[in-house]
Amino acid sequence: MDPMESIKQTYFVECDELLADLESGLLALESDEGDSDTINAVFRAVHSVKGGAGAFGFEALVEFAHVFESTLDAMRSGTLAVDNDNVKIMLRAADVLADLVQAAKDGSSVDPARTQTLADELSALITPQDGAPVTGDDGEPAADSWGFTPLKLDIDEPAAPSRWILTVTPTPAAYAKGHDPAILLREVARLGDVECWLDASALPDLNALDPEGSYLRWTVFIDSAVEETAIRDVFDFVGEDCPITLDREAPADQPLEDIAPPPAADFDVAALISLAQAQSGSDPAMPSDEPAAAPKAADHEESGGGREPSKQAAAGATIRVDLERVDRLIDLVGELVINQAMIAQRVVESELGRSSSVAIGLDELEQLTREIQDSVMAIRAQPVKSVFQRMPRLVREVAGMTNKSVRLVTEGEGTEVDKTVIERLSDPITHMLRNAIDHGVETPDERVAAGKPAEGVVRLSASHRSGRIVIEVADDGKGINRPRVREIAINKGVISPDANLTDDEIDNLIFAPGFSTASTVSNISGRGVGMDVVKRSIQALGGRISIASVPGRGSTFTMSLPLTLAVLDGMVVTVGDQTLVSPLTAIVETLRPKPTDIRLLGPKGAVLAVRGAHVPLIDIGVALGWRDEPIPPANGVILLVESEVGGRAALVVDQIQGQRQVVIKSLEQNFQHVDGVAAATILGDGRVALILDVDAVIAARSRDRFEPQPLAQAS
Amino acid sequence: MSKCVLAIDDSLTIRELVCFVLGNAGYDVQLAEDGVEGLERLSQCKPDLIITDVNMPRLDGLGFIEKARTQDAGKAVPILVLTTESDAEKKARARAAGATGWIVKPFNPTQLLETVRRILP
Numbered sequence: 001m002d003p004m005e006s007i008k009q010t011y012f013v014e015c016d017e018l019l020a021d022l023e024s025g026l027l028a029l030e031s032d033e034g035d036s037d038t039i040n041a042v043f044r045a046v047h048s049v050k051g052g053a054g055a056f057g058f059e060a061l062v063e064f065a066h067v068f069e070s071t072l073d074a075m076r077s078g079t080l081a082v083d084n085d086n087v088k089i090m091l092r093a094a095d096v097l098a099d100l101v102q103a104a105k106d107g108s109s110v111d112p113a114r115t116q117t118l119a120d121e122l123s124a125l126i127t128p129q130d131g132a133p134v135t136g137d138d139g140e141p142a143a144d145s146w147g148f149t150p151l152k153l154d155i156d157e158p159a160a161p162s163r164w165i166l167t168v169t170p171t172p173a174a175y176a177k178g179h180d181p182a183i184l185l186r187e188v189a190r191l192g193d194v195e196c197w198l199d200a201s202a203l204p205d206l207n208a209l210d211p212e213g214s215y216l217r218w219t220v221f222i223d224s225a226v227e228e229t230a231i232r233d234v235f236d237f238v239g240e241d242c243p244i245t246l247d248r249e250a251p252a253d254q255p256l257e258d259i260a261p262p263p264a265a266d267f268d269v270a271a272l273i274s275l276a277q278a279q280s281g282s283d284p285a286m287p288s289d290e291p292a293a294a295p296k297a298a299d300h301e302e303s304g305g306g307r308e309p310s311k312q313a314a315a316g317a318t319i320r321v322d323l324e325r326v327d328r329l330i331d332l333v334g335e336l337v338i339n340q341a342m343i344a345q346r347v348v349e350s351e352l353g354r355s356s357s358v359a360i361g362l363d364e365l366e367q368l369t370r371e372i373q374d375s376v377m378a379i380r381a382q383p384v385k386s387v388f389q390r391m392p393r394l395v396r397e398v399a400g401m402t403n404k405s406v407r408l409v410t411e412g413e414g415t416e417v418d419k420t421v422i423e424r425l426s427d428p429i430t431h432m433l434r435n436a437i438d439h440g441v442e443t444p445d446e447r448v449a450a451g452k453p454a455e456g457v458v459r460l461s462a463s464h465r466s467g468r469i470v471i472e473v474a475d476d477g478k479g480i481n482r483p484r485v486r487e488i489a490i491n492k493g494v495i496s497p498d499a500n501l502t503d504d505e506i507d508n509l510i511f512a513p514g515f516s517t518a519s520t521v522s523n524i525s526g527r528g529v530g531m532d533v534v535k536r537s538i539q540a541l542g543g544r545i546s547i548a549s550v551p552g553r554g555s556t557f558t559m560s561l562p563l564t565l566a567v568l569d570g571m572v573v574t575v576g577d578q579t580l581v582s583p584l585t586a587i588v589e590t591l592r593p594k595p596t597d598i599r600l601l602g603p604k605g606a607v608l609a610v611r612g613a614h615v616p617l618i619d620i621g622v623a624l625g626w627r628d629e630p631i632p633p634a635n636g637v638i639l640l641v642e643s644e645v646g647g648r649a650a651l652v653v654d655q656i657q658g659q660r661q662v663v664i665k666s667l668e669q670n671f672q673h674v675d676g677v678a679a680a681t682i683l684g685d686g687r688v689a690l691i692l693d694v695d696a697v698i699a700a701r702s703r704d705r706f707e708p709q710p711l712a713q714a715s
Numbered sequence: 716m717s718k719c720v721l722a723i724d725d726s727l728t729i730r731e732l733v734c735f736v737l738g739n740a741g742y743d744v745q746l747a748e749d750g751v752e753g754l755e756r757l758s759q760c761k762p763d764l765i766i767t768d769v770n771m772p773r774l775d776g777l778g779f780i781e782k783a784r785t786q787d788a789g790k791a792v793p794i795l796v797l798t799t800e801s802d803a804e805k806k807a808r809a810r811a812a813g814a815t816g817w818i819v820k821p822f823n824p825t826q827l828l829e830t831v832r833r834i835l836p
Contacts, residue, residue, distance in 0.1 A: 011728035014727045040770070051724075051729055051768075052726060052728035054823070057823075176791065179793070179815055180793065183834055237806070239810055
């Protein structure tokens with residue numbers, strides 16, 4: 001990649017972080033939790049966005065960030081109050097800034113009127129204090145590193161061109177601040193023709209010389225065409241540390257000695273500069289108007305290789321690696337796991353015995369393989385912060401559109417999960433948050449009437465739980481209206497009128513296809529898709545979603561996802577002549593049923609009595625179309641599994657082979673999606689086995705139960 | 716030996732940019748994220764030129780300059796202040812702190828290189 005392009009990518013990544021800091025800082029200020037550090041951090045965020053934007057020529061972004069920054073600066077210095085109204089404007093400005101960054105990133109356009117409106121609002125905040133509107137940069141070229149504020153001087157332009165006479169008398173303070181007369185004189189030389197004289201008369205004997213003292217002064221004759229301000233600008237930043245005098249040369253008949261001290265020796269410019277540099281302690285260098293570049297360039301070429309280590313050291317504790325390389329590594333580790341499993345299988349087959357040195361060595365290898373796998377997976381792991389930080393804005397917008405007052409609280413932002421999972425978390429979380437605000441949280445009036453604070457709280461949290469990441473969206477709203485949900489479900493034919501459902505089952509009906517509780521589809525949570533779409537996208541990631549609700553107290557969406565999409569702990573089972581893998585996370589227990597525990601329901605259905613409860617029996621062979629008739633359940637093994645939609649189910653398989661970690665190989669790249677099959681894997685003996693999609697199998701069965709007719713509208 | 720430039724900026728973008736532009740031009744570029752890290756690097760790498768941002772967490776640019784000027788490695792090194800701010804009062808404060816020069820952000824890479832080349836040809 002073009003290096004500048006790659007830095008630009010860094011810039012955008014950094015912008016995302018800065019914008020998140022900006023937003024969280026402003027939110028803290030809004031809720032009165034901020035202090036001067038917060039204001040500083042907010043200021044720095046905008047400042048850095050602007051700083052980078054200029055380097056890439058994002059003019060609109062620079063312009064807006066500049067206005068924003070000026071306003072924040074006023075807040076930082078205390079001339080602008082940190083009150084709610086001001087912070088609210090800044091929050092909206094932060095949104096515009098984010099849009100401008102996005103526009104710079106993907107070339108999309110931002111409504112200039114909206115940008116201008118906010119820029120005006122921001123400017124208006126500080127105009128009364130300053131008495132002048134905020135303007136852009138003062139337009140001085142940044143190339144002039146020696147200051148850019150032109151001094152206001154009355155210039156009497158003499159009729160006849162006569163040269164400038166400049167005297168330069170550095171003080172020790174100038175050297176102490178890193179000023180180098182050679183550089184200053186070289187700058188002057190860039191302005192036009194110069195003649196430079198050194199006065200070294202004050203230079204003492206070597207043994208009396210103070211290395212940090214200043215003994216030299218220069219007199220420079222400069223071409224008359226040069227502007228006085230240009231000369232003075234060179235010394236602008238040095239200021240009083242290096243006093244100068246600047247005059248027009250006297251008429252030619254006046255002796256030089258009268259205006260400038262006699263030069264101690266007849267040095268040429270190069271020699272003068274070398275001497276100056278020798279005094280200031282730096283390496284000798286050539287004046288700029290001589291071909292100094294050549295030897296220096298060679299020097300740089302030679303040292304090119306030697307520079308690498310220091311550059312790497314400078315990069316610090318992180319390196320940037322192409323994602324493809326990481327994925328390749330993960331693939332290879334996957335192969336390694338398979339290979340290791342194959343060897344293990346061979347060892348078992350060769351009847352070497354579990355205590356043989358080969359088997360023991362293999363155990364150690366397995367341990368190591370697993371550690372390598374975990375470490376490699378950790379490379380792809382990222383904190384969910386990147387997704388969470390996009391949410392406050394969404395909450396603000398949805399709350400604004402629905403006229404509700406909502407505060408978002410996030411927890412566990414540092415929880416790490418695979419990059420692929422992170423990328424696909426955004427949509428479901430967005431949808432759940434929209435739903436929580438639109439359907440869960442009441443309007444401020446309703447809340448007050450119900451004895452709750454007017455402001456609703458939506459909590460978004462992430463945590464690790466038994467090898468999965470669990471994301472919860474909890475609101476303190478009105479909870480699910482179960483009678484209404486039930487009524488709608490019956491009206492829409494999702495359940496039959498006489499279905500006997502538990503509260504949990506009713507709550508989870510909102511995930512049923514085609515279900516939406518909003519009487520009119522609002523454009524906030526509706527958008528034509530229901531929670532069923534959310535559920536499906538989560539299932540596609542090997543995840544589960546459920547809702548728990550307490551009427552009047554609020555609802556909690558719980559979504560759990562595997563930490564990685566690359567490996568899976570599975571139970572390897574035999575069904576007919578096929579080998580199948582069931583995700584271990586779905587399995588509650590395995591058992592061999594007694595014939596007396598099995599109750600037949602009608603011609604096809606059967607249930608299994610498990611400790612007093614009845615769960616439907618599903619023959620996997622039949623469900624996947626491998627056989628027409630179910631085997632007698634008592635002859636097989638039961639996998640008692642749990643899913644969100646249909647509760648528990650008892651899956652009948654022929655026998656269990658063992659428990660194993662398998663590497664997931666997607667089928668959909670080469671084949672199409674098959675209902676009931678999540679993916680495939682390669683087993684230790686090299687055979688390919690399908691991975692069972694437990695939820696899909698149960699869902700298919702539940703649909704049969706809830707709805708007598710085939711579910712035509714099901715995806 | 717190539718000349719060493721120490722760049723201190725809390726923005727990764729600026730650090731990468733400076734590293735790319737000056738590194739390509741043959742300078743040995745050392746980077747630091749804030750003033751505290753800048754001081755650590757200063758004693759390690761003895762730079763020929765320092766470019767520092769003003770607004771940084773922990774120790775800001777002016778604080779860094781003041782402290783650097785008390786150290787041997789930072790005594791006579793040119794220190795350029797890279798900043799988005801441009802008013803005279805702030806410039807005076809930077810000068811008082813011991814800054815040698817001033818680069819106004821947003822800067823463009825060519826200008827940065829040109830400025831550095833003038834000081835470290």
